Amino acid sequence: MTTPTAPTKPSPSSWLLVAVAWTLVGIPLAWGIYRTLLTAVKLFR
């Protein structure tokens, strides 16, 4: 049998790293969505 690992809360400084990581993937994704939206709005003109 395995011993359950005690749950630990993420360190406060790790949230800064989380923000950086999400920004790095979020910027290109947002750019791609923006470019797609520019094409999509032509449907409504």
Next chain:
Amino acid sequence: MAGLLAKERIIAGPGFNRWLVPPAALAIHLSIGMAYGLSVFWLPLSRAIGITQPAPGDWKVSTVAWTFTFGIVFLGLSAAVFGRWLERVGPRKAGVAAAFCWGGGFMISALGVYVHNIALLWLGIGIIGGCGLGLGYISPVSTLIKWFPDKRGMATGMAIMGFGGGAMIGSPLANILINHYATPMSVGVWETFVTMGAIYFVTMLCGAFGYRLPAPEWKPASWTPPVTQSALITTRHVHVSQAWRTPQFWFLWVVLCMNVSAGIGVINMASPMIQEVFGGKLIGVAGALKDLLADQRVQVATIGAGFAALLSLFNIAGRFFWASLSDYIGRKPTYFIFFAFGTVLYATAPFAGKIGNVALFAGIFCVILTMYGGGFATIPAYLADLFGTQHVGAIHGRLLTAWSVAGVLGPVLVNYLREYQLGHGVPAASAYNTTMYILAGLLVIGFFANLAVKPVADGRYMSDAQLADERRLAHEAGGAR
């Protein structure tokens, strides 16, 4: 290097923030998601020799487009074959292998374009790149499910949303690069392949090195496993070699195959479909598409492209929305909605076309595409619920063969039905009606397959001794205790 990639090296320490894992998975899925944007290369590749127009010796669009078909087929095959290996070596090694295959595949295809050898083009992005797609696609699945036992659907939905978004970044980037590199001597494709291959290689390596595994039996600090839960959610584990012998696996295989076949058929034909169904009505003039003037056709084609873009947005939104919702309402009810509501929507689409209501027609397909994306994103959590988490990546890999089949079945069904009807004198505006009813029929098959899913029989689960042995083989510390 080998030690750096070892599974033991990526066990997270205390205080590690699990929200760092989804962006790592997204980095890989956003890269390999370009598979669905490859069509941007077909036209320039069809005039690689003639530069401004096709010349003798130039490839046909239908020939270069086989690259995509090879890619999707090898995605399914490699995910099925290497899934078990992935579970043993861990996500980092698999992610690095995927980076070499996908980035390297672009480089080999670049050489193929440079020396004008179609076999190298297919081998690069199609076959080797296809293996990268399969490995990259399944690499974060079991890791995310282990990090987010409380939000399995949402976690895998976030990663798989990236696959849907990859083409949104890659296609415009490829266009920019092709225009930048184009000269009177080159259409700019091989140079674009080299650049994008390098970008994807680095991005995927960053993602792979961002992967961390939770310690055995880890659970989130604020989460207590529910005491009672649905009979369709197990706390035990089925071995991959047993899983694919169960009826549940094949019911889910049919569920994925039917959902993807219907959706992928629509995606492929979205732009020509809305143009042919509504014709001049899209720009406020009377007449079918064939009766329009050249400049009016250009305007209608622009609207068709807008429709296709709108569908891709709903496709990625659906991946996150439905997979997250499935955490609350359950996987089986989620697919129940996809198939029941989807059938009604497909059957209603011809009516929307007949009454000439563009907004209703577009709205129907937007909702359908959310459920297409949702089907992809919810399936890993469905598998984890039924078969446990120990081999979920490998089981998911084998299930993805359904995608390979659907990737051929869906477009062939829609294209040939359209051609058949046009050949028999059906007006272009009505040529999609029968197709929609047949796609609705596919969803009915999926509906009954989902309905047939029951908990896995007791005898299929691993015993404690087998599980400990598997964990030892997988270099999981808990198994050695």
